[in-house]
Amino acid sequence: MEIVSTCSEMRKLVLDWRRNSNFSICLVPTMGCFHEGHLSLMRTAREKADRMVVSLYVNPTQFSPGEDLEQYPRNMRKDIHLAENEGVHCLFTPDSSEMYPDGFQTWVEVTKLSKGLCGKSRQDHFRGVATIVAKLFNIVQPDVAVFGQKDYQQLQIIRRMVEDLNISVEIVGYPIIREKDGLAMSSRNTYLSQEERKSAVCLWHAINRAHEMVAAGMDSCSELANHLREYIKTYPATRIDYIFIGDPDTLEKKETIEARTLLAMAVWVGKTRLIDNTILMGTSQN
Ligand code: PAF
Numbered sequence: 001m002e003i004v005s006t007c008s009e010m011r012k013l014v015l016d017w018r019r020n021s022n023f024s025i026c027l028v029p030t031m032g033c034f035h036e037g038h039l040s041l042m043r044t045a046r047e048k049a050d051r052m053v054v055s056l057y058v059n060p061t062q063f064s065p066g067e068d069l070e071q072y073p074r075n076m077r078k079d080i081h082l083a084e085n086e087g088v089h090c091l092f093t094p095d096s097s098e099m100y101p102d103g104f105q106t107w108v109e110v111t112k113l114s115k116g117l118c119g120k121s122r123q124d125h126f127r128g129v130a131t132i133v134a135k136l137f138n139i140v141q142p143d144v145a146v147f148g149q150k151d152y153q154q155l156q157i158i159r160r161m162v163e164d165l166n167i168s169v170e171i172v173g174y175p176i177i178r179e180k181d182g183l184a185m186s187s188r189n190t191y192l193s194q195e196e197r198k199s200a201v202c203l204w205h206a207i208n209r210a211h212e213m214v215a216a217g218m219d220s221c222s223e224l225a226n227h228l229r230e231y232i233k234t235y236p237a238t239r240i241d242y243i244f245i246g247d248p249d250t251l252e253k254k255e256t257i258e259a260r261t262l263l264a265m266a267v268w269v270g271k272t273r274l275i276d277n278t279i280l281m282g283t284s285q286n
Pocket of ligand 1: 029030031057059062129132133151154
């Protein structure tokens with residue numbers, strides 16, 4: 001596995017791969033501290049193209065003021081080992097002087113999709129995500145890129161950006177990988193205390209409840225959201241940021257749970273903000 005930390009080396013490597021061997025390239029953008037979720041993205045990427053690039057960069061512009069940029073878990077040595085085991089061909093590990101050199105002032109903003117859900121409480125978060133992902137696409141020029149569906153809004157924003165900016169890359173979304181008790185895997189789970197870890201499963205239990213209620217005929221988005229709100233509150237140390245039930249493509253709220261309705265949630269457990277989502281299959285024809 002090659003470890004590359006400058007944009008020019010990265011460009012040269014992919015150019016060589018393409019020119020000399022006509023290799024196709026798959027990119028897995030990450031912020032490191034790999035867990036089983038990341039490793040599953042890498043396994044998918046390996047099947048999608050001849051060469052796999054994994055980027056590892058904790059992107060400061062997607063952290064709002066007061067968020068956990070400094071604390072964000074980092075473990076480069078372990079990540080290198082894990083990436084090597086997954087057959088990654090190149091680990092791209094730029095630093096901020098490489099990604100945001102002096103004078104940087106160009107941003108990519110996916111306006112409407114970035115407004116609601118996580119965008120409400122995480123100021124400029126999606127502007128930072130869209131910008132860094134667009135830069136990575138320009139540097140690596142992948143044929144395919146793989147993202148986790150846990151960050152559902154992020155995935156929709158990236159799909160929109162690719163469409164709107166005519167970026168020639170296939171976006172693949174990979175299902176959420178969960179711990180045994182259902183908690184969605186996330187680098188931020190390491191922040192949870194033992195007691196908070198017990199409460200963290202509330203998102204998964206709420207998802208299961210939602211599926212059960214919809215199967216039993218519940219078709220009102222607001223009634224379901226209220227029910228889930230009351231349910232989550234029964235778990236100690238939880239504070240709901242949002243419960244969204246609406247259109248999975250436009251991310252607009254709906255009144256009725258129709259076939260393919262997105263349930264997405266963000267819940268604080270202690271000082272850790274957790275997100276999760278699912279697609280509800282309603283039966284209402286409205
Ligand atoms: O999902 C993430 O880990 C990040 O938001 C991403 C896509 C790597 C951009 O920094």
